[in-house]
Amino acid sequence: MRIFSVLLCSFTSLALFPIATTAFDTITGTQTITGNQTIVSAGDVFELGFFTRGSSKKWYLGIWYRNIPTDTVVWVANRDNPLTNSTGVLKIADDGNIVLVDQAANPIWSSNQPTAANTVAQLLDSGNFVLREENDENPENYIWQSFDHPTDTLLPGMKLGWDSKTGLNRYLTSWKSSDDPSSGNYSFKLDINGFPEVYLLNNQVRVYRSGPWNGLRFSGVPEMNTAFIFTFTFRRDQNEEFYSFELRNKSLYSRLLVNTSGTLQRYTWIDESKLWNLFWYAPKDQCDFYLECGVYGVCDTNASPVCNCMTGFEPKNPQAWYFRDGSDGCVRKTELNCANDGFLPLNNMKLPQSSSSFVDDGMSLADCETMCRSNCSCKAYANSNITGGGSGCVIWTTDLLDMRQYAAAEGGQDLYLKVAASDLGQGGSGSGSTGTENGSNKTKVIIMVGPIERSQDFLLNEAVIRSNNDYSGESPTDDLELPLFDFGTIVMATDNFSDANKLGQGGFGCVYKGLLDMLSKMLYSGCLAFE
Incomplete structure (x- = not known):
């Protein structure tokens, strides 16, 4: 039996250098960031730089919220190939790609796109880190963008799903632990076969299913009916199939993530309390x-x-x-x-x-x-x-x-x-x-008397109680389907297997009598046999 609990997000201290923030949101071919330098989006919403977690000596290039005191990393570039120290350098390479190199100039991570000229890398207020041509800010023409390569977090405007033209599959993958952003066991993916729906997976084993999109919501996420602060989008055509969300109030912050324990969590930031509020999570119950x-x-x-x-x-x-x-x-x-x-x-x-x-x-x-x-x-x-x-x-x-x-x-x-x-x-x-x-309108009582020959065998006598307006003239033996009593009902019926209700004991166990309450309309006394 599973035990359920609300999983609250625990934050581990994010270790950063003393911040030496640059005055720009863009890296050009003549600029780099290294050590304690960062770039900040134009609206002061997100920040990109180097970080480590806990006592780890591994360093990563990541994006986090700029003005939220609780350190919240939303994207990691080199999650599975960390730097061994803090002397990494992020720059525009000669071929026009964004590249992260270590202190020996060995490439650690790259945007890895076909050669382009006159490119810049820019951090946007959406949290998207993009590579584009210097004089072209049209999102349709981005050469590369971090939104196409999410880690564990889905931000407003990000797409979860497939680009049919390029074969790109955008999905979330949990951190390995709160101190280790490398790829963990859990992922959240859109299955585009048949009628598309999203799955939470433990490695490749399905844990949770959203149900298909029915024009308003995923059929297995009824809470989407009352999530009025969001607008949800599901698009399915020959070019792409994806799910995304937006906030109606652009001044609010919200994120959907797969945590290290395999739970989907949607958080909203409450500025008054300076805390992330758990807005929704799944799986939340047995079903x-x-x-x-x-x-x-x-x-x-x-x-x-x-x-x-x-x-x-x-x-x-x-x-x-x-x-x-x-x-x-x-x-x-x-x-x-x-x-x-x-x-x-x-x-x-x-x-x-x-x-x-x-x-x-x-x-x-x-x-x-x-x-x-x-x-x-x-x-x-x-x-x-x-x-x-x-x-x-x-x-x-x-x-x-x-x-x-x-x-x-x-x-x-x-x-x-x-x-x-x-x-x-x-x-x-x-x-x-x-x-x-x-x-069914039938209420059935099973009366079991003693074990015979084998412990699985019972003498069964069924009483069928029918409502006044149902099955008129029908023989009570037409349908002998027997109900099953759960253990709690048996305990109550026998007064916790009291000696007063014990009828005897044989080779296959004790025999008790029990009293069953039939929908508060009548009491029917019977003998229940147990091992």
């Missing part, structure tokens, strides 16, 4: 972790247990499910026959993993349903864009992974699940908000 409830499982933090199977599905591993391990997921009760299947609407969903999905932004939802119905491989469909009443089509033809359901006030979007017609009949129209087995 944020990738594939928590397995294939076809739905995770819901408002339910207990958090993992549920949708109508028409059942746990693949009932024993593990009993112990609240839903990682094996769910399987269909009835296989699809293609000719006579229906659709179960699921509301407020984080859409399934979408890397293998089909997307057509020009289709209507009705056309999407028709395509899914006629495709025997189709498992589910949804709108690709929920703005303006919804448009576009996403179709899943592979198993549905990493789904989550939110409360109505939280967000999510509608997903239409293909289910065998016979299972739809059992579960109703599926118009409720969950569409999971926990949403």
Whole structure:
């Protein structure tokens, strides 16, 4: 079981020389910075220079906020190739590139672009360090820019994603530790396959998934609905696919980073308290972790247990499910026959993993349903864009992974699940908000009497209590699906396994009786057998 806590950022002292700030934001072919020299952006927002951390003897070229007392490095040039002392030199090389050399003039880091003439390197108020031609300030013509090579931090205006023309992939990689800016284990990347979404990875293992962009937000980040100080952008065309954000109030500071523990953290600077405020983080709960409830499982933090199977599905591993391990997921009760299947609407969903999905932004939802119905491989469909009443089509033809359901006030979007017609009949129209087995109107009590032959074997007697307006005339034995009681319920039912409730003891363990509260409407006494 995972233990969750809010991870607050801890800052380690940033060691700098006594600052000898230059009066410019630009390095020309005749200028250098070395030792304790820095350059500062025109608006006095960011500073570039040399730094080290803690007691380390390794030195780095980096960018940090100029007027924030808490040392906050947002970019490191030579993170995986540090200087061994403080005598590095940053300059414009003869070929027009930015180059960092050590005291022996050995190259440590370079912008490494094709030869250009009359170039300058400039630090902008956005935090972007750019190489451009001296008389050309058009951002479209930058020869090189640090925003294309992020370290662990995404700043306003930076792009997370792909440039299709150059093959450049912009992603975040954590520091190895708070004192070591070299590349760590965690990364945050955009997957452009199928319906694009971003992943937090531990090396190459998926830890967290945002859900695909639905026109307003990532479907698995409902907090974006209330983040009014930001504007979020997701662009997908033949030239590039990327996510970025901006601040509505340009005087504010905010940053998104991957910390050394593998947590995504969005911070905003509070000038009154002189502190970075943790605005948002992920993963923040059990359902944020990738594939928590397995294939076809739905995770819901408002339910207990958090993992549920949708109508028409059942746990693949009932024993593990009993112990609240839903990682094996769910399987269909009835296989699809293609000719006579229906659709179960699921509301407020984080859409399934979408890397293998089909997307057509020009289709209507009705056309999407028709395509899914006629495709025997189709498992589910949804709108690709929920703005303006919804448009576009996403179709899943592979198993549905990493789904989550939110409360109505939280967000999510509608997903239409293909289910065998016979299972739809059992579960109703599926118009409720969950569409999971926990949403059934039946309440079932299992009465277990003693272990027989093996400790796994029980004599089962099921009592089915039906509401007054449900299943009229239906035999109570039509559906003998049995619920699973968690350990906490068993402890309460047996009064913490008190001797007064102990019925006896055999070769396979003790037998207790327990009292179960049926939704506060009635009490049903039964005997529960345990090892």
